[in-house]
Amino acid sequence: MDRKLIEKSSEIAEEIDASALIVIPGEKEIEGLLEEKEYSFPIFIVTSPEKKYSGTHEEFKISARGETQNFAKQFQDAVMMAYVKGKVDVGDKIVGVGAIEDEATGILVYNVYEDPLLRSIHESTGRVGIDTMRAILDLAVEIGREGREGKAIGTAFVVGDSSEVMSRSHQLILNPYKCQDDEVRDVKNHQNWETIKEFSQIDGVFILDEDGKILSAGRYLSVDSDEIDIPSGLGARHVACASVSKETDAIVVSVAKSGGVVRMFKDGEIIGEVEPRVRILPV
Numbered sequence: 695m696d697r698k699l700i701e702k703s704s705e706i707a708e709e710i711d712a713s714a715l716i717v718i719p720g721e722k723e724i725e726g727l728l729e730e731k732e733y734s735f736p737i738f739i740v741t742s743p744e745k746k747y748s749g750t751h752e753e754f755k756i757s758a759r760g761e762t763q764n765f766a767k768q769f770q771d772a773v774m775m776a777y778v779k780g781k782v783d784v785g786d787k788i789v790g791v792g793a794i795e796d797e798a799t800g801i802l803v804y805n806v807y808e809d810p811l812l813r814s815i816h817e818s819t820g821r822v823g824i825d826t827m828r829a830i831l832d833l834a835v836e837i838g839r840e841g842r843e844g845k846a847i848g849t850a851f852v853v854g855d856s857s858e859v860m861s862r863s864h865q866l867i868l869n870p871y872k873c874q875d876d877e878v879r880d881v882k883n884h885q886n887w888e889t890i891k892e893f894s895q896i897d898g899v900f901i902l903d904e905d906g907k908i909l910s911a912g913r914y915l916s917v918d919s920d921e922i923d924i925p926s927g928l929g930a931r932h933v934a935c936a937s938v939s940k941e942t943d944a945i946v947v948s949v950a951k952s953g954g955v956v957r958m959f960k961d962g963e964i965i966g967e968v969e970p971r972v973r974i975l976p977v
């Protein structure tokens with residue numbers, strides 16, 4: 695990639711006090727271009743699954759959506775990834791630089807507050823802790839991308855307003871989280887993710903309190919699905935997720951078995967969607 699463009703983008707990042715620089719080189723080389731100087735902000739390099747980056751900055755592996763490289767979508771995914779990993783926040787400015795098309799490169803300045811999904815997450819704080827929300831989205835994207843034991847997985851996490859949610863649901867199997875210590879029930883602790891992924895294979899949904907403690911897995915939502923308006927093609931679990939988010943103050947994060955798309959529900963509506971960046975599994 696053009697050295698001048700990289701220099702310019704880092705100057706802009708410096709000037710506007712950006713909290714990160716996201717570089718999307720596409721097919722262009724960036725080896726060595728960003729290693730010569732110290733920067734006052736983190737730099738994230740977006741590469742595709744097939745590409746290798748051997749520099750010193752953090753790498754985000756994000757697949758191009760569709761046939762052609764789509765700079766805007768990759769940039770949005772990268773912002774989302776930086777956000778759920780706690781590297782940037784709502785209110786921050788981010789500079790992006792990269793290959794827009796084969797011959798065109800560009801620089802953009804992005805205000806994280808403009809992102810509808812991140813704004814919704816931000817506005818959900820008060821109902822659900824922000825660290826909890828970040829952890830669940832990060833985990834859900836991993837489940838959508840990896841599935842379990844070579845199989846695609848569909849599941850959902852119903853978070854917050856838990857007594858209301860519990861009263862509108864029942865166990866399908868014995869609750870594996872009953873009488874467990876707080877430590878093993880905490881979704882914010884990555885050490886618990888393997889177990890959560892294991893339980894995501896069982897039918898039903900996870901119920902969590904607003905601090906991210908899992909109260910139950912394998913839970914069936916008995917909710918009224920009348921007047922739920924979500925895109926046709928989404929099945930019973932997605933409808934139930936929308937319904938419970940309408941009847942209670944819970945925020946719901948679902949993972950679709952087909953396609954691995956992660957959706958977020960609030961007040962009966964889908965407020966955001968995250969495509970799996972790299973789908974390892976056959977659909």
Ligand SMILES: Nc1ncnc2c1ncn2[C@@H]1O[C@H](COP(=O)(O)OP(=O)(O)OP(=O)(O)O)[C@@H](O)[C@H]1O
Nearest residue numbers: 848898899914915928929930931932934950951952
């Ligand atoms: N109200 C509900 N509460 C909990 N689980 C449910 C509910 N309704 C359906 N499910 C479970 O969701 C699973 C998938 O059902 P369905 O295919 O209709 O959902 P979907 O919305 O299309 O989700 P996916 O894309 O993940 O398959 C079923 O195994 C079913 O047991």
